Amino acid sequence: MAEITEVPSPFCGIGTDDLNIQVDGVALKVVKNGCAINTPAFEQVITDTLPRVEGKEVSLEVAVAKAAVLLKDTNQPLIGGCATDVNGMRALLALADRSGAVVDNMSFTGARNNFLALQDSGWMNTTLAEIKNRCDLLLVVGTDLESFSPRFFERYLWNEESMFLDDTSKREVIYLGKAPSGEASTSPNGQKAKVFECANADLPEVVAVLRALVKGNPIRVDFVGGIAVTDLQSIADKLKAATYSVVTWAAGALAFSQAELTVQTISEMVKDLNNRNTRSSGFPLGGKEGDQTANQVCGWTTGYPARTRFSSGYPEYDPYLNDANVLLANGEADTLVWVQAFNAKAVPPITTLPTIVVGRSGMTFTQEPDVFIPVGTPGIDHAGHAYRMDNVVAIRLKKLRESGLPSTFDVLNAIEQAL
Amino acid sequence: MLIKLTNGAVYDPASGVDGTKQDIYIQDGRIVNKPVGDDPVDKEFDLSGKVVMSGAIDMHTHIGGGKGNIARILLPEDHRQDPVARTDVTRSGCGHAMPSTFVTGYRYAEMGYTAGFEPAVLPINARQAHMEMADIPILDKGGYVLLGSDDYLLRMLTAKKDQKAINDYVAFTMQAAKAIGVKVVNPGGINAFKFNQRKLDLDEQNCHYGVTPRDILQVLATAVKEIGVSHPLHVHGCNLGVPGNVNTTLDTIQGIGGLPMHLTHIQFHSYGTEGDFKFSSGAAQIAEAVNKNKNITIDVGQILFGQTVTASGDNMRQHANHKFASPNKWVTMDIECDAGCGVVPFKYKDQNFVNALQWAIGLETFLLVEDPWRIFLTTDHPNGAPFTSYPHLIRLLMDRSFRNDVLSTIHPEAQKMTNLASIEREYSLQEIAIMTRAGAAKLIGLQDRGGLSAGNWADITVYTDNVDRQKMFEKPDYVFKDGQLVVVDGKVVSTKWGTTHVVKPDFDASLEKDLQKYFDRFMTMKLGNFKISDDEITEDGRGSLTIHPLNGEVA
Numbered sequence: 020m021a022e023i024t025e026v027p028s029p030f031c032g033i034g035t036d037d038l039n040i041q042v043d044g045v046a047l048k049v050v051k052n053g054c055a056i057n058t059p060a061f062e063q064v065i066t067d068t069l070p071r072v073e074g075k076e077v078s079l080e081v082a083v084a085k086a087a088v089l090l091k092d093t094n095q096p097l098i099g100g101c102a103t104d105v106n107g108m109r110a111l112l113a114l115a116d117r118s119g120a121v122v123d124n125m126s127f128t129g130a131r132n133n134f135l136a137l138q139d140s141g142w143m144n145t146t147l148a149e150i151k152n153r154c155d156l157l158l159v160v161g162t163d164l165e166s167f168s169p170r171f172f173e174r175y176l177w178n179e180e181s182m183f184l185d186d187t188s189k190r191e192v193i194y195l196g197k198a199p200s201g202e203a204s205t206s207p208n209g210q211k212a213k214v215f216e217c218a219n220a221d222l223p224e225v226v227a228v229l230r231a232l233v234k235g236n237p238i239r240v241d242f243v244g245g246i247a248v249t250d251l252q253s254i255a256d257k258l259k260a261a262t263y264s265v266v267t268w269a270a271g272a273l274a275f276s277q278a279e280l281t282v283q284t285i286s287e288m289v290k291d292l293n294n295r296n297t298r299s300s301g302f303p304l305g306g307k308e309g310d311q312t313a314n315q316v317c318g319w320t321t322g323y324p325a326r327t328r329f330s331s332g333y334p335e336y337d338p339y340l341n342d343a344n345v346l347l348a349n350g351e352a353d354t355l356v357w358v359q360a361f362n363a364k365a366v367p368p369i370t371t372l373p374t375i376v377v378g379r380s381g382m383t384f385t386q387e388p389d390v391f392i393p394v395g396t397p398g399i400d401h402a403g404h405a406y407r408m409d410n411v412v413a414i415r416l417k418k419l420r421e422s423g424l425p426s427t428f429d430v431l432n433a434i435e436q437a438l
Numbered sequence: 439m440l441i442k443l444t445n446g447a448v449y450d451p452a453s454g455v456d457g458t459k460q461d462i463y464i465q466d467g468r469i470v471n472k473p474v475g476d477d478p479v480d481k482e483f484d485l486s487g488k489v490v491m492s493g494a495i496d497m498h499t500h501i502g503g504g505k506g507n508i509a510r511i512l513l514p515e516d517h518r519q520d521p522v523a524r525t526d527v528t529r530s531g532c533g534h535a536m537p538s539t540f541v542t543g544y545r546y547a548e549m550g551y552t553a554g555f556e557p558a559v560l561p562i563n564a565r566q567a568h569m570e571m572a573d574i575p576i577l578d579k580g581g582y583v584l585l586g587s588d589d590y591l592l593r594m595l596t597a598k599k600d601q602k603a604i605n606d607y608v609a610f611t612m613q614a615a616k617a618i619g620v621k622v623v624n625p626g627g628i629n630a631f632k633f634n635q636r637k638l639d640l641d642e643q644n645c646h647y648g649v650t651p652r653d654i655l656q657v658l659a660t661a662v663k664e665i666g667v668s669h670p671l672h673v674h675g676c677n678l679g680v681p682g683n684v685n686t687t688l689d690t691i692q693g694i695g696g697l698p699m700h701l702t703h704i705q706f707h708s709y710g711t712e713g714d715f716k717f718s719s720g721a722a723q724i725a726e727a728v729n730k731n732k733n734i735t736i737d738v739g740q741i742l743f744g745q746t747v748t749a750s751g752d753n754m755r756q757h758a759n760h761k762f763a764s765p766n767k768w769v770t771m772d773i774e775c776d777a778g779c780g781v782v783p784f785k786y787k788d789q790n791f792v793n794a795l796q797w798a799i800g801l802e803t804f805l806l807v808e809d810p811w812r813i814f815l816t817t818d819h820p821n822g823a824p825f826t827s828y829p830h831l832i833r834l835l836m837d838r839s840f841r842n843d844v845l846s847t848i849h850p851e852a853q854k855m856t857n858l859a860s861i862e863r864e865y866s867l868q869e870i871a872i873m874t875r876a877g878a879a880k881l882i883g884l885q886d887r888g889g890l891s892a893g894n895w896a897d898i899t900v901y902t903d904n905v906d907r908q909k910m911f912e913k914p915d916y917v918f919k920d921g922q923l924v925v926v927d928g929k930v931v932s933t934k935w936g937t938t939h940v941v942k943p944d945f946d947a948s949l950e951k952d953l954q955k956y957f958d959r960f961m962t963m964k965l966g967n968f969k970i971s972d973d974e975i976t977e978d979g980r981g982s983l984t985i986h987p988l989n990g991e992v993a
């Protein structure tokens with residue numbers, strides 16, 4: 020039995036790399052710094068070790084050959100999931116380029132709220148270490164941050180020391196929209212976050228009024244979305260008075276139509292603050308199950324984020340038309356490849372199309388795919404790289420055990436070579 | 439396999455060959471002497487009437503790292519103008535302002551380039567820079583690691599740590615980030631912006647640390663020299679783009695006191711405040727200072743007209759310039775107590791007075807600096823223009839009448855503010871070969887690259903001599919990379935993977951104790967996870983590391 024220290028996690032999005040993990044054969048146990056997300060994700064046992072074709076166990080070679088046959092016969096393959104490490108995405112994009120597939124990361128519909136805002140007007144953002152050392156006011160919009168990232172507050176807000184704040188427990192936390200589900204945002208000296216709740220559907224209006232107040236525009240109503248304008252005024256005043264405020268949101272949590280406009284309003288408000296003789300930064304949350312990784316690698320390989328098609332022989336990006344669910348619903352795809360190396364529960368959508376699943380060992384299906392190839396998990400079964408939520412830092416994932424499971428790269432590369 | 443290149447006119451400044459007809463032999467990826475025995479030649483290329491140079495080296499081009507990928511994601515409309523389809527030997531992608539990685543490699547190779555160096559590798563983002571460069575085919579690559587706005591260095595300066603301690607930190611960071619050089623961008627200014635300072639002059643203090651840009655330049659230039667790194671400190675100075683910054687630049691040159699220093703994209707730092715528009719050329723003063731101070735090298739950062747995107751570590755200046763964004767969208771980031779970045783799309787217009795004069799200032803600089811070994815051909819890709827405009831730029835330098843024709847079409851007030859029309863100089867082929875080959879290899883400290891004598895790697899470009907230098911340089915007949923024929927008639931015919939060039943300067947291991955404490959207290963990852971291992975470059979079976987000697991070491 021061995022204990023591996025300083026283990027980085029690809030699961031929680033914040034790039035925690037202080038886990039201690041005990042390795043006993045192929046069994047893992049998180050013995051230090053686990054959390055509700057990381058511990059089960061690391062400890063999940065290996066069940067499948069052999070690929071299956073039509074439900075029957077076969078060798079990897081047979082499964083790869085069968086997958087290649089299925090792909091050869093297609094007019095419009097669709098590669099969904101796209102949840103893997105950097106090398107896995109490299110192989111995925113090479114396969115997509117060769118087979119003329121559509122590539123769609125499974126979290127893209129949420130992330131689209133960010134991409135549309137970014138591609139229309141841009142933003143001023145920051146990263147985790149800046150938050151840890153500078154942030155004196157954190158405004159959380161429409162998101163339950165601690166259920167998204169259980170250790171965010173412990174690691175990046177209530178850290179004992181920071182370079183530029185005398186007392187980190189004096190940082191202020193404000194929730195706008197959603198209330199926190201627990202006490203993680205309460206400071207070590209007991210100061211609770213201020214919470215201004217409203218319905219999701221009212222967030223666009225609430226955020227628009229907050230921006231107007233930051234700019235000093237007059238507001239002629241007393242309440243928006245049930246929140247008193249005087250309360251929003253106090254948030255605006257705090258943002259203007261802060262030395263380095265940070266405004267954070269999870270694009271996927273803004274589950275209402277045209278939420279990209281709310282992301283844009285937030286981002287423009289941050290720009291406004293920076294024109295008012297103070298500093299402020301946006302901080303979009305993400306970084307789970309390879310979402311940022313998929314978009315980064317697709318970005319440098321094609322110029323576009325990971326909702327891109329290769330059916331014309333060159334990459335074409337469309338954040339709506341290349342949606343895997345839309346393509347399946349409209350009968351526009353004729354084969355589905357599902358790639359999910361992190362989460363055995365994230366199974367492919369139910370479809371009558373020929374389906375190839377390259378998935379984490381332990382996936383269970385209500386409908387057995389034509390080909391299932393269990394793969395190792397990056398950061399457990401093989402080394403690799405994954406981007407954390409701030410999209411700047413790629414963490415170096417470690418190999419923790421010898422499971423014999425192939426990597427996503429190995430499998431997709433073999434399928435591409437067989438085409 | 440023995441390849442013979444017969445009877446080409448060879449321009450090899452590294453060995454003083456200036457257009458002489460010579461045969462070149464290639465074996466096992468390297469250039470070799472004429473075989474003494476009767477080794478059969480497996481393949482012969484008749485190069486009569488052709489010009490032979492080594493593969494070109496771009497010593498400053500933004501081809502890897504986070505800000506470039508932000509620029510890509512930001513501009514889908516730019517990519518749609520230039521889709522690149524897959525072929526039997528090449529991957530699909532996009533081109534124009536910020537091409538995809540694969541297309542970057544193909545298009546550089548198709549212009550005869552065989553190496554490119556990313557000048558702004560943030561230590562914390564170095565993995566990304568190397569991962570992107572690992573997906574650039576054909577080219578060799580390398581990076582200059584960014585220091586000077588990182589809080590660790592500024593804390594060292596405030597604590598008055600001695601030069602030896604700073605040397606150790608610089609050497610450690612070069613190793614951790616797998617770099618071949620060290621760059622500083624708006625020294626201390628990226629950091630100052632995080633404290634809400636909006637400008638930082640050479641002698642202005644960072645409000646938190648009390649450290650000035652001049653202090654930072656001094657210790658970093660000294661460190662680079664003392665640890666023996668060939669490439670001098672690579673400096674993107676203060677006040678980028680600010681009218682009057684010519685004085686800052688001259689002061690920077692004087693202030694460094696004879697230490698080796700490379701001033702990058704100096705065009706953006708050569709502006710006076712004369713004339714009706716309070717914007718004028720400082721190129722003559724800069725050229726005079728460069729000519730006089732032999733410790734100084736520069737690259738130009740020429741602007742060329744059209745749409746591009748600027749991507750810089752200098753978030754302070756990029757934020758100030760966001761009002762010129764075209765299209766009107768832009769990104770800045772504060773990054774990890776390490777650095778920052780700013781991405782602002784730009785459209786340089788020949789009928790805009792400022793843009794037109796920027797164009798002229800760059801060309802004046804090229805033509806007034808006398809020593810081609812100390813000036814380098816760049817557009818600061820993509821900041822002044824995409825790298826694909828190099829053949830056009832070469833024609834502007836080599837062909838005075840063409841240059842003056844273009845000059846006569848730009849904003850009339852800009853024409854009045856430049857003496858470009860009166861400059862007679864035309865660059866020779868040998869001078870172009872110095873700037874883009876031998877000089878660049880020497881500046882970076884590359885062993886066995888940038889020359890055509892026996893022992894060099896066979897990175898070779900063959901052009902058809904043509905008085906239209908743009909046509910000549912945009913479509914080489916042949917390009918060999920490590921002896922493999924990769925381009926024929928300006929099109930990629932095969933691909934391979936280049937190497938990553940690094941240096942590995944030693945440092946006192948006790949430094950890591952203090953760094954570890956710093957990482958545990960203030961950073962967001964463990965020191966052990968921060969350092970990039972050799973495996974990360976080589977484990978995919980495509981990448982390799984080439985370690986170059988430090989000054990005074992034997993290869």
Ligand SMILES: [Zn+2]
Binds near residue numbers: 498703818821
């Ligand atoms: Zn540059």
